[in-house]
Amino acid sequence: MASAAVVGALLVGGGVGAVQLAGARGPETTVEITTAPTTSAPAPSPTGAAPPSPTATPQRASRGNARATESSPSPSRTTPKATTSPKAAAEVVTGTGTCGASFYDEPQATANGERFDPEALTAAHKTWAFDTRVRVTNPDNGKSVIVRINDRGPYIDGRCIDLSRAAFRAIASLDLGHVDVRYEILK
Template sequence: MTSTGTCNASYYDTGSRTANGESFDPNGLTAAHKELPFNTRVRVTNLANGKSVVVRINDRGPFVSGRCLDLARGAFVTIASVSAGVINARYEVLK
């Protein structure tokens, strides 16, 4: 993953543990990515409305073709309605 770009992002709200061993918090400002190191901070902006949220990578995924980020529900609802399910997003790796 490059430091900035656009992709489809979705959300998830089930699970008990994340890939880094933390308890999963569906209301947290966290996300899953296939390759970024754990604890990397990423700004995710919903291209449809300009709202953004900063998340911390603590899990692996998404495992659906065409998506690059899976946000915890708490992060997703800050920038989109849950009913949207999937959004077109801009991402920026902050650290």
Template sequence: PGDPTPSDDPSTPDDPTTPPNDPTPSDGPTTPDTSTPNTKHPSKNDRPGSFNTKNPSKNDRPGSFNTKHPSKGDRFDSPNTKNPSKNDRSDSPKTEFKAVTKTASTSKARVLSTGTCGASFYSEGQMTASGERFNPDAMTAAHKSLPLNSKVRVTNPSTGKSVTVRINDRGPYVGGRCLDLSEAAFSAIGDIDAGSMRVKYEVLRP
């Protein structure tokens, strides 16, 4: 018999020099290709140049201010109008009250004696008990026993007005009266046409 005719069997390679289509052996586990970006669900960190515009954090809003609930540190130059501290209360009524109280206490400490009596006035030009000529325009008065040059504050209770006079003469010698004021001193606290009035007097320390 002669040589057999080559078979059309597809399992037999036509070219005996072509190596079989065997996979090339790998030196290790196959590394997945990472060059292709995940375009379907990229993470927030994989989005270069993108911003979280839906719910950005407060720190991510450049140039923005928290106007609803700013922290105390963000309130620049905002005065504490509800509960100011004691140091912020400049010209407080309490301070003024203390100052007035101190002044009143100081005034009381200067008073030697007090009383009430009738007061009149005189305007004749004559020599006074102190040796000086009487001046109706000066704030002076006459008293029966107070030392000369004593200072007396005289107040009219009906008007609240007061004047401080210097004792430089003696008198008056009329019942119910203890002071004879100069015309200027009398008119400063009362009606000159009345001629006399009830007063409160305070003898002051020199």
């Protein structure tokens, strides 16, 4: 009976080896398997299952609320909210100070010609340029809001800024009527 030899290639742990099989009467053979490191992507799993996807873990939100573990936020109606988060690095502060702040909520024309919206985050100041952005912070509770100057005023001693109702509500209770604030003029 003639000896038959079968040569096959094996894929073993990412390496390739050759094996020669011989019949019982054939000469003794040596089997050598060599492995070479691979630099390509890992081989697919034998079960054919997809690799597990990354999972989101809850983390602290900048405003003290736990973040949802969803991969994308669901759309919702936004309402003005005060922030206690650190200042954004991109915002340049060009001036600071402290003064009294009050609010107004009667619809009227503003000094720059816009119709006043009490639910917009806007404010009035006697001299700051229109469209100046100002961060107003209530030092009693740390809440702050960024407003846009679109009107002139206030004309009451001890106050330097009039906030819209929404902006004031974001940093203090409307029942207070006025509070002392810290302001930062943003570039």
